[in-house]
Amino acid sequence: EKVATVQVAQGDLVGALTSYRDGLAIADRLTKSDPGNTAWQQDLAALYQQIGDVQETRGELAGALTSYRDSLTITDRLVKSDRSNAVWQRDLTVLDGRIGDVQLEQGDLVGALKSYRYSLAITEQLAKFDPGNAVWQNDLSVSYTKIGDVQVAQGDFAAALMSYRQGLATFDRLAKSDPGNAGWQRNLSVSYTKVGDVQVAQGDLAGALTSYRDSLAIRDRLVKSDP
Secondary structure (H helix, E strand, C coil): CHHHHHHHHHCCHHHHHHHHHHHHHHHHHHHHHCCCCHHHHHHHHHHHHHHHHHHHHCCCHHHHHHHHHHHHHHHHHHHHHCCCCHHHHHHHHHHHHHHHHHHHHCCCHHHHHHHHHHHHHHHHHHHHHCCCCHHHHHHHHHHHHHHHHHHHHCCCHHHHHHHHHHHHHHHHHHHHHCCCCHHHHHHHHHHHHHHHHHHHHCCCHHHHHHHHHHHHHHHHHHHHHCC
């Protein structure tokens, strides 16, 4: 796995895929020898996901979807065995998101929306359980944004606007909690832009102008902080 990680960093995706698959074969034998070992199950799920990541980067969307679903199946079993394990819960949301990304690339808007909503449902539970967890709050914003993107592609601008605004509200809270976090500031700016784009599509030009100006104000501050 570590060899494959280096190969990915070097851009050697073919080599990385081979290394990940070698690791997968070993992890698969280990899990079969001791199906109750959750650590090995988690390792196996992680390898399937990493293989899917490489396949998606290479444009092998069908293969990536299969790998992500294999990982999802294992992770789902882990979650059902211990629903109090927040790490496995988050892994499940990440996989649903990855599957949705591939479906979106394939043009399967209905499938992508379904996957993103699965991810959102779990993320909402995690965020409510620990409102102070910034990672889960960020995941929540990303889920709303991805759902909004699909709704825009479907032409459902009213629903998209609602989704984007829900994501924006969360990004706004994160940005206010840590004004020095440039990543969260930029995400907030992007959210304002997406809201503005939908408002333009709806003919709400005054609203769009306000949204774009809010986005611009944040980007202006970011540029001034690091020219």
